[in-house]
Amino acid sequence: MTTSVPIRPCRDDERETILEIVNAAAEAYRGVIPDDCWHEPYMPAEELDAEMGAGVDFWGYESDGELVGVMGVQPVKDVVLIRHAYVLPERQGEGIGRALLEHLRGLTDRPILIGTWAAAEWAIRFYERNGFERVSEERKNELLSTYWTIPARQIETSVVLAQSR
Numbered sequence: 302m303t304t305s306v307p308i309r310p311c312r313d314d315e316r317e318t319i320l321e322i323v324n325a326a327a328e329a330y331r332g333v334i335p336d337d338c339w340h341e342p343y344m345p346a347e348e349l350d351a352e353m354g355a356g357v358d359f360w361g362y363e364s365d366g367e368l369v370g371v372m373g374v375q376p377v378k379d380v381v382l383i384r385h386a387y388v389l390p391e392r393q394g395e396g397i398g399r400a401l402l403e404h405l406r407g408l409t410d411r412p413i414l415i416g417t418w419a420a421a422e423w424a425i426r427f428y429e430r431n432g433f434e435r436v437s438e439e440r441k442n443e444l445l446s447t448y449w450t451i452p453a454r455q456i457e458t459s460v461v462l463a464q465s466r
């Protein structure tokens with residue numbers, strides 16, 4: 302019996318589907334992240350285009366021929382960033398996020414860094430259970446300004462996780 306791996310690079314014509322997954326899953330942030338950081342849609346089409354243009358490669362998890370989860374990787378300088386990890390709300394908690402993270406981790410020997418909202422406790426727990434740990438506040442500020450291009454307010458309200466030693 303052969304089992305096909307449900308994880309594959311997203312195709313260029315799947316931008317609409319990626320946005321649907323991101324924006325459905327990002328509902329989790331509503332009322333949780335600071336109000337001035339929330340906007341609707343959470344990720345507009347232009348932002349996805351810009352992220353892809355900046356080198357974020359999206360990978361998807363396919364189930365019954367449909368994408369149900371996406372995760373991006375972005376090589377920056379000497380590290381790889383995991384960007385935009387989202388699983389459809391009705392498919393969360395099934396191990397799809399973990400499978401995507403494991404897959405992307407296997408693609409590189411470089412150190413991997415992940416940034417997320419400090420208020421997204423479930424996301425932080427998800428990464429902690431999967432081999433990542435929060436870096437200190439000082440290191441976070443350093444890493445966010447070295448490897449990410451985000452506004453000062455987002456630096457203030459984010460955390461960074463690195464692989465546990």
Ligand SMILES: CC(C)(COP(=O)(O)OP(=O)(O)OC[C@H]1O[C@@H](n2cnc3c(N)ncnc32)[C@H](O)[C@@H]1OP(=O)(O)O)[C@@H](O)C(=O)NCCC(=O)NCCS
Pocket residue numbers: 326327329370385386387388389392393394395396397398399400416417418421423424427430
């Ligand atoms: C964070 C996220 C990507 C994780 O993907 P996922 O497919 O739900 O994760 P997994 O199924 O691999 O679950 C990981 C763990 O969290 C638990 N879990 C995650 N979401 C859950 C939910 N909605 N209900 C119950 N358990 C949940 C699982 O039981 C599992 O626990 P375990 O590691 O002890 O077995 C996904 O939940 C999501 O899209 N959340 C909303 C958006 C978000 O926070 N994105 C992160 C951006 S950095």
